[in-house]
Amino acid sequence: MTGFGEKGGDLPHYLDHRERVRERFNEIGGESLRDYELLELILFQAIPRVDTKPIAKALLARFGSFTEVLSAPPARLVEVKGVGERAAHHLKVTYAASQRFAKDKVRKGVELGSWSAVVDHCRAAMGFEPVEQFRVLFLDKRNVLIADEVQQSGTVDHTPVYPREVVKRALELSATAIILVHNHPSGDPTPSRADISMTKTLVDIAKPLGIAVHDHIIVGKNEHVSFRSLKLF
Numbered sequence: 763m764t765g766f767g768e769k770g771g772d773l774p775h776y777l778d779h780r781e782r783v784r785e786r787f788n789e790i791g792g793e794s795l796r797d798y799e800l801l802e803l804i805l806f807q808a809i810p811r812v813d814t815k816p817i818a819k820a821l822l823a824r825f826g827s828f829t830e831v832l833s834a835p836p837a838r839l840v841e842v843k844g845v846g847e848r849a850a851h852h853l854k855v856t857y858a859a860s861q862r863f864a865k866d867k868v869r870k871g872v873e874l875g876s877w878s879a880v881v882d883h884c885r886a887a888m889g890f891e892p893v894e895q896f897r898v899l900f901l902d903k904r905n906v907l908i909a910d911e912v913q914q915s916g917t918v919d920h921t922p923v924y925p926r927e928v929v930k931r932a933l934e935l936s937a938t939a940i941i942l943v944h945n946h947p948s949g950d951p952t953p954s955r956a957d958i959s960m961t962k963t964l965v966d967i968a969k970p971l972g973i974a975v976h977d978h979i980i981v982g983k984n985e986h987v988s989f990r991s992l993k994l995f
Contacts, residue, residue, distance in 0.1 A: 779815065780806055797828040808852035809844070817844040830983070832857035833890035861886050880941065881979065881986055883910075888945040889981045896923050896944040900937035901976070908935050925964035932973050940968070942978040951980040951987045958994055965995050 783799055784806075792800055801818035809817070820842050821831045831839075832853055839850040880899070887910075888895045895915050900908045911931070914922055923944075932940055942961065946952075961978045968975055978989040989995055 779813070798822055800828065801831065804852060804856050805849055808849040809846075812844060814844075817842065817849075821845070829886075830890055832860065835892065881981075884943045884979055885981045885986065888943070889983055889986075891945055892947055894944060894947060896942070898928055898931070899941040899943065900932055900935045901939040901941070902936075903938045905939060905976075908937055923960050923964075925960065925967050928964060929968050929971060929973060932968070933971065938972060939974040939976050941976050943981065944978075945981050949982040949984065951982040951985050953978075953980055953987065953989065953992070953994065958989075961989055962995050 780802075783795075783802055786799070787795060787803060792803075795803075798815065798818040801821060802814045805814040805817060821839070822828070824842055825831045825834050825838075834853075836847070836850040836854060839845050839853060840847060884897075888897065893915055895912050897910065897912045899910050902908055913928060913931070914924075928940070928942075942964070944957075957978070957980065961975070965975045975995070976990070978995075980987050980989075
C-alpha cells in the first residue's frame with residue numbers, strides 16, 4: 763500500500779532515510795556512525811519535515827568537525843542554510859549535555875591516575891571556546907574533584923589571572939591541590955612566557971599554605987600540553 767503525505771502525495775524520501783539512520787544507530791551504536799549521520803540524528807527532533815542530511819554535511823563543511831559544530835555560537839549556526847533558532851538551540855543543548863557527561867566522569871572520584879578523563883573533560887569544556895578561559899580544578903587530599911570553576915574569561919589571546927584569588931578560593935573550599943587549565947583559541951597550546959611566569963607565582967604562593975599545584979594544562983582544539991610534563995615548574 764502506498765503511503766501519502768499531508769497533501770496526498772507519496773511520503774517524502776527522507777522519512778525512509780531517517781528510519782535507516784535510526785536503525786543503524788540501534789544496531790551499531792553512535793561511535794560507528796559517521797559524523798554527519800550523528801548530526802542528522804540530533805537534528806531530526808528539531809527539524810521534523812526536512813531532509814537533514816545536506817544540513818548536517820553543510821554544518822561540517824562550515825565548521826570542520828563534529829565537536830566544532832556543537833561548540834559554535836548560535837549566531838554562527840543559524841548562518842547555515844536550513845538551521846533555525848530551534849535547531850541551533852538543540853545543538854547547544856547537546857553540547858551542554860556532552861560537557862556535563864565529561865565533567866561527571868571527573869567528578870565521580872576520578873583520581874590523577876585517570877589523566878585521560880581529566881584532559882578529555884578540559885578539552886570538552888573549553889577546547890573550542892572562541893575566547894580564553896582560565897579554570898581551576900580543586901581537589902581534596904585523595905585527588906578527588908571538589909569543584910571545577912571558571913575563574914576568568916578574556917579575549918582571543920589573553921586572560922587576566924590573579925594567583926592570590928585562586929589560592930583564596932582553594933582555601934575557601936578546603937582544597938589541598940589544584941589543577942590549572944586554560945585554552946588557546948588559536949589551537950596552538952604552546953605556553954607563553956606570561957603563562958609560565960603566572961604559574962610559577964601561583965606555585966610559590968600556594969606551597970607555604972599546603973596547596974599543591976599538580977599541573978597547568980593548556981588545551982587547543984586538537985592538542986594539549988602539560989606544564990608538569992614539560993618540567994616548567
